[in-house]
Amino acid sequence: MSNQPSLLKIENLHASVENKPILKGINLALDYGQIHAIMGPNGSGKSTLANVLAGREGYEVTEGRVWYQGKDLLAMAPEERAREGVFLAFQYPVEIPGVSNIYFLKAALNAIRKHRGEPEVDAMDFIQLVKEKIQLMEMEDQFLYRAINEGFSGGEKKRNEILQMLLLEPTLCVLDEIDSGLDIDALKIVAKGINTLRSPERGFLMVTHYQRLLDYVEPDMVHVFADGRIVKSGGPQLAKELEAKGYGWIEQALEEHA
Amino acid sequence: MTLPAEALKPYQAAVETRLANEPDWLADLRRQALERFANKGFPSPREEEWKYTNVSPIERKRFPLAPAPGVVDEQWIEQQRLPGCWHLVLIDGFFAPHLSHPALAGDVVFCDMGSALRRHEALLTQNLGQAVDVEHGFIDFNTALFQGGALIRLSPGTRLEHPIQLLHVQTQAAAIPTRHLILLEAGAEAAVIESYVGEGAGLTAHVTEILLAENTRLQHFKIQEEARRAFHFGGLYVKQAAGSRFEQTQFALGSLLARSEIHLHLGEASQCQLDGLHWANGRRHLDSHTRILHEKPGAVSRESYKVLAEDRGRSVFQGRIVVQPGAQKTDAAMSNRNLLLSDDAEVDSKPQLEIYADDVKCAHGVTVGQLDDNALFYLQARGIDADSARQLLLYGFVNELIETVTVAPLRQYLHRQLDNRFDAIDLESTS
Numbered sequence A: 001m002s003n004q005p006s007l008l009k010i011e012n013l014h015a016s017v018e019n020k021p022i023l024k025g026i027n028l029a030l031d032y033g034q035i036h037a038i039m040g041p042n043g044s045g046k047s048t049l050a051n052v053l054a055g056r057e058g059y060e061v062t063e064g065r066v067w068y069q070g071k072d073l074l075a076m077a078p079e080e081r082a083r084e085g086v087f088l089a090f091q092y093p094v095e096i097p098g099v100s101n102i103y104f105l106k107a108a109l110n111a112i113r114k115h116r117g118e119p120e121v122d123a124m125d126f127i128q129l130v131k132e133k134i135q136l137m138e139m140e141d142q143f144l145y146r147a148i149n150e151g152f153s154g155g156e157k158k159r160n161e162i163l164q165m166l167l168l169e170p171t172l173c174v175l176d177e178i179d180s181g182l183d184i185d186a187l188k189i190v191a192k193g194i195n196t197l198r199s200p201e202r203g204f205l206m207v208t209h210y211q212r213l214l215d216y217v218e219p220d221m222v223h224v225f226a227d228g229r230i231v232k233s234g235g236p237q238l239a240k241e242l243e244a245k246g247y248g249w250i251e252q253a254l255e256e257h258a
Numbered sequence B: 001m002t003l004p005a006e007a008l009k010p011y012q013a014a015v016e017t018r019l020a021n022e023p024d025w026l027a028d029l030r031r032q033a034l035e036r037f038a039n040k041g042f043p044s045p046r047e048e049e050w051k052y053t054n055v056s057p058i059e060r061k062r063f064p065l066a067p068a069p070g071v072v073d074e075q076w077i078e079q080q081r082l083p084g085c086w087h088l089v090l091i092d093g094f095f096a097p098h099l100s101h102p103a104l105a106g107d108v109v110f111c112d113m114g115s116a117l118r119r120h121e122a123l124l125t126q127n128l129g130q131a132v133d134v135e136h137g138f139i140d141f142n143t144a145l146f147q148g149g150a151l152i153r154l155s156p157g158t159r160l161e162h163p164i165q166l167l168h169v170q171t172q173a174a175a176i177p178t179r180h181l182i183l184l185e186a187g188a189e190a191a192v193i194e195s196y197v198g199e200g201a202g203l204t205a206h207v208t209e210i211l212l213a214e215n216t217r218l219q220h221f222k223i224q225e226e227a228r229r230a231f232h233f234g235g236l237y238v239k240q241a242a243g244s245r246f247e248q249t250q251f252a253l254g255s256l257l258a259r260s261e262i263h264l265h266l267g268e269a270s271q272c273q274l275d276g277l278h279w280a281n282g283r284r285h286l287d288s289h290t291r292i293l294h295e296k297p298g299a300v301s302r303e304s305y306k307v308l309a310e311d312r313g314r315s316v317f318q319g320r321i322v323v324q325p326g327a328q329k330t331d332a333a334m335s336n337r338n339l340l341l342s343d344d345a346e347v348d349s350k351p352q353l354e355i356y357a358d359d360v361k362c363a364h365g366v367t368v369g370q371l372d373d374n375a376l377f378y379l380q381a382r383g384i385d386a387d388s389a390r391q392l393l394l395y396g397f398v399n400e401l402i403e404t405v406t407v408a409p410l411r412q413y414l415h416r417q418l419d420n421r422f423d424a425i426d427l428e429s430t431s
């Protein structure tokens, strides 16, 4: 074993929303270089976990710890987590009228650079960099000059999330249903974006309902959520089983267990 | 609120000296207006339309009339003049010929009120007062005492090549009654910008009348950035003939107390779009009162006011839409979005629909809220700190309206003004 702490270690995490327990003891370890898929029925707590990791207000952690690169993640403000390399691709990206996408991208990049003690990105370098990434996502330049996500189609919003990820080059990427609402071509582009960043320096938690994303981005592990717990973990073949059989058998197994 | 006799005296004296050089019809108009003003004074908060905006501080100040224009720095004026526009500059209500270049020949009349009286008296006789359909102290005060202003007239089918900017500069603690008259003959098109700037702590008491003939199009902008202790009344009275289109965007950003009112009559199948922004910060009180009258069938009105109230700021929005009998197929929509950002700020919003026809589409919506938590979190999740995120959302709220301004030099000017207010976060515009 190396001395380097692991990328992400979630220990017995319990979280409530408005006093209602949602996460009921999550244990998960993600190593550098890995992609873990998180699947599970609607309402089982997948987005809740993603939001708790990113630091959204309104989620009360009642028990457990989360270690990110050996640091106490839950003690950091949301912006600190982002600057330290945590990235959440939102299930529902937010529209922000009146603020251009390009300004937003630049502000985000500079916030991270400043945190690392690097100078602000040069305007020309930035344009070049962002154009490179936007081409990779096969988006038109006009998306840079439009207000953040405003009037973007569902698929365009998802691509915009990956564009941000490409630019910010995070260490821990939490992608919440990045594949929902994508047509076949867009799915391939988004998968290409993810695979571009796939590297031994970073890891991914990928929430998804469908095998089709995993066809393009092969996970190292699949975890199945039910009622705020991980009820089964396995290799990539687990996702295929789920696709074939649905979640019924897992819930059944749970009941038998109880 | 009747003014005491000694408060009226200087105004009466001013009217009398002025009348000596003015034609009889105008003298009569002024005398009648002054008499009404003497009886009623400025409006009282007991009147329904003035319930939320108490103007008694104005009355108490008894602003003298400016004896002469104040001194202004010409370089500063140059910065206020938008490039690519024709300008008419009024300093404390006095026409400043050396800073203006209004003379346009041929199909366009564009001159100051003084020249208008000498050279285009018939246009004034026929049209002055024609669009004003309400009566109160500010209008009477204006009619009795206005001096500077602009006359703009486009003959049929004329399209103004450049926007016109009417720049109002306030330098002293004086009452400044100014008046514009804008006449577009059939098919004419123009863009007119009214800017209000300066360091004075006076009272702007302005009236603009607009008469739009068939199939005309007027874009009208009002940028109110007067100083922290200034008072402002600006009345806009519009009559639209069939098929005409009127678009107005106003930015209320300055003064201590400002009341802006728009009374607009829509002819058959005409259209109007009224957009506005109140930025009520500090101790600023901003009031917009609009009344849209659908008098003929098939007209479309759109109105959208955004309000940002912070510190001890106060915003009042009263929007009335009246659909008269016979104005079938009216299509009217009004919205007022308020951001209430501090406990000491206050917003009052009063949309009113009065509908006397049955086949109409009318909608209105008012929201009062804080900054969107989802949006704040989205920005924070990208590394932007909470305070900058808040600033960025406020910037977006205002910028959204700036982005709709189609007159490029004005849009750029507004972007600069906005950036100055947000210099902490060094924003670049989206265009």
Ligand SMILES: Nc1ncnc2c1ncn2[C@@H]1O[C@H](COP(=O)(O)OP(=O)(O)OP(=O)(O)O)[C@@H](O)[C@H]1O
Pocket: A017, A018, A022, A040, A041, A042, A043, A044, A045, A046, A047, A048, A049, A058, A091
């Ligand atoms: N703000 C909230 N207020 C009340 N309940 C909430 C709130 N946020 C989440 N929940 C509840 O928590 C549970 C888990 O929600 P979550 O969004 O994490 O599910 P999910 O697994 O992501 O589902 P989906 O697959 O539909 O996206 C749901 O029952 C949801 O209604």
Ligand SMILES: [Mg+2]
Pocket: A046, A047, A048, A091, A176, A177
């Ligand atoms: Mg979810």
